[in-house]
Amino acid sequence: MTSVSSAAPRRVVITGVGFISPLGSNVSELWDGLSTGRSGVVRREGFGEPVIAGVADQFTGGIDDFGDLEGGQKKAIRKGLKLMCRETQMAVAAAQLALANAAGAESFDPERVGVVMGSDYMLTMPADYADAIRKCGVAEEGGPTRFDFSRWGGPGLGDMQPLWMLKYLPNMPASHIAIYNDLRGPNNSLTMREASGPMAIGEAARILARGSADRMLAGATGTRILPMQAIHALQTEPLATLSADNADDPATACRPFATDRNGMVCGEGAGMIVLETLAAATARGAKIYGELLGFGSSVVSDNSLQGKNDLALANAMRLALADAKLAPQDLGHVNAHGLATPDDDRDEARAIRATLGDAADSTPVTALKSYFGNLGAGSGMVEFVGSLLALEHGQLPMTLNCKTPDPECPILVANQSGVSAGDTFVALSTTPQGQAAAVCVRRAG
Secondary structure (H helix, E strand, O other): OEEOOOOOOOOEEEEEEEEEEOOEOOHHHHHHHHHHOOOOEEEEEEOOEEEEEEOOOOOOOOHHHHOOOOHHHHHHHHHHHHHOOHHHHHHHHHHHHHHHHHOOHHHOOHHHEEEEEEEOOOOOOHHHHHHHHHOOEEEOOOOOEEEOHHHHHHHHHHHOOOOHHHHOOOOHHHHHHHHHHOOOOOEEEEOOHHHHHHHHHHHHHHHHHOOOOOEEEEEEEEEOOOHHHHHHHHHHOOEOOOOHHHOOOHHHOOOOOEOOOOOEOEEEEEEEEEEEEHHHHHHOOOOOOEEEEEEEEEEOEOOOOOEOHHHHHHHHHHHHHHHHOOOHHHOOEEEOOOOOOHHHHHHHHHHHHHHHHHHHHOOEEEOOHHHHOEOHHHHHHHHHHHHHHHHHHOEOOOOOOOOOEOOOOOOEEOOOOOOEOOOEEEEEEEOOOOEEEEEEEEEOO
16 A cells, blocks of 8 residues: 655645547537536447447547647657557556646756556557468368468568557557657656546645656556457446446446446546646646545455455555545545446445545545546546546536436445535546555645
């Protein structure tokens, strides 16, 4: 377990946000969806039959999706697109949008600006190796074609594009972002599935707090809908199905904490925030979305490496609250992981109840995956931005599709509009392996 309670007293604030999500790629689009209860979950063709997913349709990977760029930077990113998989493209776009949103880049020494980037496992697209695999096929008389492993090192591997691996290395998003923006400060890449975003925020905050940088980008990118990732999800996690009453409405598929929840919805997205010291932000008159107060993380698993998320989340929450010097009753709301699977939601609700105690009866909980599904590593970041916007507008996005909260989830699910977001929140993320992270934020001003 770790926290930032030993950090130096430099206060860290959030001055920029950028994201790619099924609800759009700018602040007004995202807030419109969250504030009006508009879902980004749709029906798409896949694996020969329709699937339900949160798809960032507006993101085509074209250069116009990266925001307003100056000539040299625009040319460099366009040239580099061929070396980026979709997750990396979304990460770079989210970073460019966050930097533009924060503005004032010229006031920072590039040696003092860094990047911490989280991601999922990045898996090769089948088209990248299909021809190479065909060259290793050996037809058996009267039988099927089999794969000849002895041919892979020769004709097989020789048919792969020389730079194909660079598209899928998990450190490439942070590398591309740093290169395109001449960010020469601390740079790190984390691969912790859904916990990657909050973990990146925590590390970036520590770097700033101890004086090793003056500005940091932190975020994560991920997908559960590309072919290999979707197959993995199908094999390992319960996926949502529509009820008979809502068979034609994919927007009802993701139902966190509801009695009728039956699985997660897959999605894709990326989110980035700009962090800097309060002194620097104040000096340049920057807009401040919120102040980062505390961070905590914990990993707990059994002897078969199955995560014990109830314990891990409770540990992370306690650490984050202690780091923030907040009592449970001080929280305005909880932004839950809210995966919408029966076991995960039950474990998370118990962790929230164990940490907040009686305050859980009056602390509203929202689960923003109900709007767009599980974006993999990108989920925690887009959800985090959602809570920042909730603080700004004073209104908490309700949890969609939770008409009847599960009595085995003893928390106050915000399933109606008009609930106050309060002045502080804690955002939670966890993984099937029991890696949990929590981040506490206070409203600016």
